[in-house]
Amino acid sequence: MRRAASSTLRARAPWQVLDSFGRAVNASCRYAAPRTVDELAATVARAHDEGIRVAFRGAGRSYGDASLNAGGLILDLQGLRKVHSWDPAAGVFECEPGVTIEGLWRRTIEDGYWPHVVPGTMRPTLGGCLAMNVHGKNNYRAGPFGEHVQEIDLLTPRGEVLTCSPAQNADVFHGAIGGLGMLGAITRVKLKMKKVECGNLRVDARVGRNLDEMFERFEELIPHSDYCVGWVDCFAQGSGLGRGQIHAANYLHGDEDPDPEGSLHVERQGLPPRILGFPRSRIWQVMQFFVNDLGVSMVNLAKYWASYFGDGDSYVQSHVAFAFLLDYVPDWRLAYGPGGFVQYQVFIPKETAKATLREILALGHRNGFPSYLGVLKRHRPDAFVLSHAVDGWSLAMDYKVTDGTRAALWKHFAELTQVVLGAGGRFYFAKDAVLTAEDALRAYGTERFERFAALKRRLDPDFALRSDLADRVLGPAFAR
Numbered sequence: 001m002r003r004a005a006s007s008t009l010r011a012r013a014p015w016q017v018l019d020s021f022g023r024a025v026n027a028s029c030r031y032a033a034p035r036t037v038d039e040l041a042a043t044v045a046r047a048h049d050e051g052i053r054v055a056f057r058g059a060g061r062s063y064g065d066a067s068l069n070a071g072g073l074i075l076d077l078q079g080l081r082k083v084h085s086w087d088p089a090a091g092v093f094e095c096e097p098g099v100t101i102e103g104l105w106r107r108t109i110e111d112g113y114w115p116h117v118v119p120g121t122m123r124p125t126l127g128g129c130l131a132m133n134v135h136g137k138n139n140y141r142a143g144p145f146g147e148h149v150q151e152i153d154l155l156t157p158r159g160e161v162l163t164c165s166p167a168q169n170a171d172v173f174h175g176a177i178g179g180l181g182m183l184g185a186i187t188r189v190k191l192k193m194k195k196v197e198c199g200n201l202r203v204d205a206r207v208g209r210n211l212d213e214m215f216e217r218f219e220e221l222i223p224h225s226d227y228c229v230g231w232v233d234c235f236a237q238g239s240g241l242g243r244g245q246i247h248a249a250n251y252l253h254g255d256e257d258p259d260p261e262g263s264l265h266v267e268r269q270g271l272p273p274r275i276l277g278f279p280r281s282r283i284w285q286v287m288q289f290f291v292n293d294l295g296v297s298m299v300n301l302a303k304y305w306a307s308y309f310g311d312g313d314s315y316v317q318s319h320v321a322f323a324f325l326l327d328y329v330p331d332w333r334l335a336y337g338p339g340g341f342v343q344y345q346v347f348i349p350k351e352t353a354k355a356t357l358r359e360i361l362a363l364g365h366r367n368g369f370p371s372y373l374g375v376l377k378r379h380r381p382d383a384f385v386l387s388h389a390v391d392g393w394s395l396a397m398d399y400k401v402t403d404g405t406r407a408a409l410w411k412h413f414a415e416l417t418q419v420v421l422g423a424g425g426r427f428y429f430a431k432d433a434v435l436t437a438e439d440a441l442r443a444y445g446t447e448r449f450e451r452f453a454a455l456k457r458r459l460d461p462d463f464a465l466r467s468d469l470a471d472r473v474l475g476p477a478f479a480r
């Protein structure tokens, strides 16, 4: 009797308080970390038998509650990191979902390959990148991560393994990629990589003295840039509202790099061990003194004027140094203090983008919540069911959360959300902690939600897979 009881998940999977990357939301969940796909399948089946709801977790790099499951079971899939094959002749990489973006580029770069799409950090797993269908600083050109996937295996809660590609089970392929882990566990990924001639990019820096100039310069750079990303000083007001700096980058051809083969070596792609003389691991402790309105406004002012005088600078940077700026400072999120922070990323169609972003920045000032970070990107639509991309622009913003500001900040988010919805915009669930189901439905539209709900009912009729994010934002789609 006792042995049978101890083999149940209820007895075996310990409770843990798990946090989100932004730390502003967390949840007490049962936790297990299967080491093989078979063990994963058995655990999902066992959870189903015991009536425990399940959500998957990669590296926990989503800012909000995507990989939280209060009262349910979290299955941490980072242990599934077998590389099945790497074919440098074809540029095709096949692996389990726990392999990270870092694991991917480290394995392929010396053969002259880089991922077509990477997020701003190399820590996420490929499973997490697929479930959110992440975008990079080249979304306007390369589309999302899922467009470079040739095939996935999806383990459904009923224990079936569906092989999906743009040609086979195409509806499931387009639903599961970007499907928040709600249709099944991705257990195998086959990915096409991008051929690069050397390990470096040419980066051009431009300043924009206000939002109009940021848009103009971005539009000029985009047609001949492989990547383009803007930093916005959200503290600037008046004639400087929306000012910032743009970095545009292009892959260098082999003959433009003095050492094309050498620059592809993994060691040449590393991040520097020290910044301004400080070991990288200590920098967040210094940063915490500046993560307040006064500190950020001063840092932004200095950064803006450095950008202004550096307008037109051009330099060479490795793929890693350009792509993963946010990994320079380990644990930087801790600098926000115990309340953490929320990232809120809005996607606005190009027709209304400039006026809407201006309104969003102004609203930040009116409500006393200018964002501590502003990252501007250009996007294009894609064919995935829960696609967050629009033919337009996104602005990602970071907000410090404290006990004293939480209620007012959430009210501010509610106001921002109405502005975005009024402009026909969308949000990105990997960066969300605040939307309601009603907001999400308005942003994504009934047709998309119904298509997703139909897939959910087909693949997971007992609704075994649920997460805090899905319960919060997919409410109507989850109604059986």
Ligand SMILES: Cc1cc2nc3c(=O)[nH]c(=O)nc-3n(C[C@H](O)[C@H](O)[C@H](O)COP(=O)(O)OP(=O)(O)OC[C@H]3O[C@@H](n4cnc5c(N)ncnc54)[C@H](O)[C@@H]3O)c2cc1C
Binding pocket: 021, 055, 056, 057, 058, 059, 060, 061, 062, 063, 066, 067, 077, 097, 118, 119, 120, 121, 123, 124, 125, 126, 127, 128, 129, 130, 131, 132, 133, 134, 135, 136, 137, 180, 181, 182, 184, 185, 186, 187, 326, 430, 431, 467
């Ligand atoms: C510093 C930083 C910068 C970032 N920059 C960008 C950016 O530029 N662009 C961008 O698009 N995103 C960006 N992100 C967001 C991040 O890329 C995504 O949230 C990504 O999903 C995180 O992957 P993860 O492995 O940590 O997954 P988690 O956050 O743990 O989980 C994300 C989702 O994936 C699901 N999931 C995980 N594994 C599987 C699986 N095997 N099968 C099915 N579902 C699964 C989970 O249930 C959850 O819904 C950034 C995040 C950080 C922290």
